[in-house]
Amino acid sequence: MDLGRAAAVRSTYMRRTLPLFLLVLTLTLTACTAAVAQTVELPPPRTEGDTSFEEAVHRRQSxxxxxxxxxxxxDIGQLLWSAAGRTVDGVSGPTRAAASAGGLYPIRAYIVVGNAEDIEPGVYRYRWRSHELSRVETGDVRRQLRLAALGQGAVGRAPCVVVVAADYEVTRQRYGDRGVERYVHMDAGHAAQNVILQAEALGLGATAIGAFTDSAVKRVLDIDLEPMYLIPVGYPR
Ligand SMILES: Cc1cc2nc3c(=O)[nH]c(=O)nc-3n(C[C@H](O)[C@H](O)[C@H](O)COP(=O)(O)O)c2cc1C
Incomplete structure (x- = not known):
């Protein structure tokens, strides 16, 4: 075959196969993106319950x-909403469930799902504006998280673990190092206490866990944030 004819055959072949190749590539990329970034809708948060605040405080124990x-x-929706959810509309925008220095809200809530009704095991980020979950990791990572938490059994045994994490830079930009050393950790405490009292009000049990290797937790969750608390949650045995 002469060179001219070979080039023509190649060009025809490319014209025919390129659209098919692009279609397959698009479908593959769409499937990959959907698998990684799956969104899970949560029922609207309930703002009334059967347990009074006083009962929840009185009954709470680790x-x-x-x-x-x-x-x-x-229940997962309620736990995450109480950590970082949208509440009433304030004068300077939507208020969130836990107070935050300067209204900066550096706290991010995640949930490690191991055993939940119609939610696949994985790591999910809570989207406070839309009250939904975005999957950031697939599969049950509770065992790895337990190892990152110095082998603490509660982390591996709980059906789910709420993670309270913080973006230090949000607060550093306005308040400098003092803001990071004090305010961010205060903010985290408010969020964690809300989760624990919400768990109590739902008939669930929880524990604040602060003993873990930061870098290992970050690796397991694949986050570039500072982990503050792991809060294993489930029905008390
Ligand atoms: C900041 C903080 C870190 C904690 N870290 C752990 C922990 O790593 N492991 C654990 O089993 N409990 C942990 N706890 C729970 C305490 O051990 C518990 O609150 C304390 O023993 C009092 O018991 P109570 O919660 O039943 O009142 C922590 C609590 C707080 C507030």
């Missing part, structure tokens, strides 16, 4: 042993 019962999607 729970480290859990039954095998799955967490409900609505």
């Amino acid at each position: 729970v480290r042993e859990f039954t095998d019962t799955s967490l409900k999607r609505g």
